[in-house]
Amino acid sequence: MQTLIQNGTVYTNGQLIPADVLITDQTISAIGAHGAFHGNYDHVIDATNQLVTPGLVDVHVHYRDPGQTQKETIKTGSKAAAHGGFTTVGAMPNLDPAPDTPERVANMVKRNQNEGVVHIEQFATITTGRKGDELVDFAGVKKAGAFAVSNDGSGVQTAGTMYQAMAGAAKAGLPLAAHVEDNSLLFGGVMTESDRSKELGLPGAPSVSESSQVARDLVLAKATGVHYHICHVSTKESIAMVRFAKQQGVHVTCEASPHHLLLSVNDINGKDTNYKMNPPLRTEADRQALIDGLKDGTVDMIATDHAPHTVEDKPADFTKAANGITGSETAFCELYTKLVKTGIISLTKLLDLMTAKPADLFNLHNAGHLEPGKPADIAIFDLNNATTIQEADYESKGINTPFTGDRVFGATVMTLVDGQVVYQRKED
Structure with a gap:
């Protein structure tokens, strides 16, 4: 199975670059310039105006x-x-x-x-x-x-x-x-x-x-x-x-x-x-x-x-x-x-x-890096649009934080673990 994350700003090797990320099964198989990959993919994720990082x-x-x-x-x-x-x-x-x-x-x-x-x-x-x-x-x-x-x-x-x-x-x-x-x-x-x-x-x-x-x-x-x-x-x-x-x-x-x-x-x-x-x-x-x-x-x-x-x-x-x-x-x-x-x-x-x-x-060799050959553990964030932190959105059982109600940028759009979506922001 192949997934393409396209049109995002990608954090890799300590740098932010415009790039697309190709995932094959559970692994990052390639990173290339926008539009570099052509084919029929099982899933295409549009990350236009979004930040794509290692999980x-x-x-x-x-x-x-x-x-x-x-x-x-x-x-x-x-x-x-x-x-x-x-x-x-x-x-x-x-x-x-x-x-x-x-x-x-x-x-x-x-x-x-x-x-x-x-x-x-x-x-x-x-x-x-x-x-x-x-x-x-x-x-x-x-x-x-x-x-x-x-x-x-x-x-x-x-x-x-x-x-x-x-x-x-x-x-x-x-x-x-x-x-x-x-x-x-x-x-x-x-x-x-x-x-x-x-x-x-x-x-x-x-x-x-x-x-x-x-x-x-x-x-x-x-x-x-x-x-x-x-x-x-x-x-x-x-x-x-x-x-x-x-x-x-x-x-x-x-x-x-x-x-x-x-x-x-x-x-x-x-x-x-x-x-x-x-x-x-x-x-x-x-x-x-x-x-x-x-x-x-x-x-x-x-x-x-x-x-x-x-x-x-x-x-x-x-x-x-x-x-x-x-x-x-x-x-x-x-x-x-x-x-x-x-x-x-x-x-x-x-x-x-x-x-x-x-x-x-901490010697977690498969974590923390978005590069070919690494597990497809990836987060996508929205840096441009403000959202309000709300109790109703918490996945934790705990709501004990003073940050509830804050207006913030950088909400999580999507999180993938081993190439599978484990969190996706609900559409308004």
Whole structure:
């Protein structure tokens, strides 16, 4: 079967070019100038005035399945990813039961393949049950299909445990993705300790709860040689330390989330708990440091930390609401509208951060690149026409995002996985 995507602007090899893309069965077979291909194709997709990119790659999503399927399932989460233009995602292991043995990892890998509409890579945990100090069998979970390990949602509290985990992950050839948070420095805070927390009368946690653990881990990462990846980096101190560590040859990468790039503590009104997440929104100085990190390469990639919750999980009381917002369906359009159209970063930079960089750094060899011989995982976006983000359009079970109602450019028109359409925008 052959499909031709014609008349679009194609992002390939770091460049935007006018081109047509020919798909044969599940694979990109050729890319050529507009009108270069002639024949009778099974499907022709007209991408006139649209952007054609590799399917986006998100190394940080939460699908809640098994354990909390009232919030999300593999199917609904992956459909949300497809709606956002993502074709490869990394599913975090804060599940019940957690994928902390080779058998449990193998089961999740099989379920992801059978129930997801996009490619779902599976994290294993660092420690048993994502708690305590008992390390998982790193070689075993890798052989079972884990692409990395993480205790996301919980920081590893003991330096000795983290050191041994890094050594074990390095030996197994697994990236270790860390949720960096020292619980002893939280002091019951529900947002970042700041002038804004004082104005709202809400308990604040100092941002050193993140940066102090980053400092510890960077020293340990240099000692062990592990690929150390920092999840949802959020403070200016963390950025400065990562920048220095890279100069010193530490194998460190980090991701920034759309909400930390676009929002700050100043956006919190104390009543809309869709602004409550972990790490919490930081100061404007922190946000600007993240932007600078994007520009100079300190921040390696953008990852959504898609974290769906039920309405009941997000009551108006900021002290009681769950942490986390959804992100799969709003990431690209929000970032394009607020960072690219405003001239803060280029479109090619944004696409690199959301395609090739995460794929290459996590050794996802079949993802992140639109070129002949690669799987036909492709997203098509409308950059020219504004749309309004609406709850009714979400594929996720979660509607917990402060971005609902925003007027944006860059809506997803179509997403293909292995040459098959897995999302298509409804016609008005």
